[in-house]
Amino acid sequence: MILKITIIGLLAGVIGTGFGGIISVIFKRNVDKYLDFFMGLSGGIMLAVVTFDLMSESMDQMGVLYTVIFTFVGVLLTMYIKTRLDVSKDMKSGYLIFISILLHNLPEGLAIGSSFMSAESLGMTLAIIIGLHNIPEGLAMALGLVGSKMKISKIILFTVIAGIPMGIGSFLGAYFGGIFSSLIGVFLATAAGTMMYVVLEEIFPKSRSLYCIIGFLVGTVIVNCI
Template sequence: MEKLLDYNPVFLAFLATLFTWFVTALGAAMVFFFREINQKFLNCMLGFAAGVMIAASFWSLLNPAIEMAEASGDIPYIPAVVGFLAGGGFLLLIDKILPHLHMSRGKEDAEGLSTNWRRSILLVLAITLHNIPEGLAVGVAFGVLAEEPSIGALMGATALAVGIGLQNFPEGAAVSVPLRREGFSRLKAFHYGQISGVVEPVFGVLGALLVLWVTPILPYALSFAAGAMIFVTIEELIPESQRGNETDYSTIGAMFGFAVMMLLDVALG
């Protein structure tokens, strides 16, 4: 593990987000085995993803941001609050501009700028939008290694990547399986499902580079990523996990997701 500290944080961020993309592809591959996903199971998995995102936002991003600001002599809550709200505002802006469609809605309910794009493209763009803060969060977490090249920082960033990867699995399936149900071939549905994760390596590298270039903004960058992730969780994951009458499953999934991510972060980080 110590040898990994010799590698460039940007390269490590790239490898980590390749992993999260790979797990998205694994989830999308469920289309080769299933044409439908049981709603209870989907609610549970989406709830799990929401729990992971909430826990990661605090344990992997906000808490380290507060500690870093405190250690540097700054007022600790300023970077946390400013960065957090800026991250949410950034995702809100993209949400208003990028055409996309939430999974449970018809094409007439598409958000963002008006377009004639097909429903399948809009569905993929919705998940792609969610993957932007995830890639950014992992990239910034590995960028911390430039300022703090320790085993603890490396393990914390690795725990975040593993947690994000775990919650990407149901997201990949939540794209590919509905597309199959709409008449797409299994291969084409898989292609659309996995491609939604392409932005994670892109924004992972950008996040790590940003931290390397402007080290003093690190607490703000961590908080920014947390705000973006919380926005996605509240805007999409939680509402989607509450579909149907079996909402207890989504709640249980969220509890387990939070617990798993907290365990990973506290035990490894």
């Protein structure tokens, strides 16, 4: 049963973010021409996930105060990672998006694993929803990396790797049950902080235009629809 749950969680993560990476291939040739729009799209997707999903769920788990505290911890953690990240300036935002999605896929996996132990139908429903929800996140990450001129094959590989922690989280959630379910709020808030920092510090300052705003609104709508 635990192996089955782990595989389902892994597939939900890998297929979701990986499919988002594949979609980015469609935009690759036009990414320079419409870069402001795509940066706004990435930022809109990520901030919508932070506000409507991660922080909201974390508040339900452990209240507003602790959510704010651990969100700020996530911001500080990302700032520290940025100072230690030894890559070119153009590629930093893409790598930071990759790291933030890695971090927030773990608690989503924990949620899947814990739900399966409660009721199999609930776990399966959650795995499907999170898998779909990961598509725009994979797209946001891929677009950030496309803008840094990374090879498309490597971008798709990165989006697939970003989904792996969901399998790990599903295993831990199923194996340890209540122990890790009590920490899901902490993981979600920390992940929210990492994503918030990336958007406000790395994405939006580089794209100040009407097209960025349009992209932001489109990204927000995409997350709400999925």
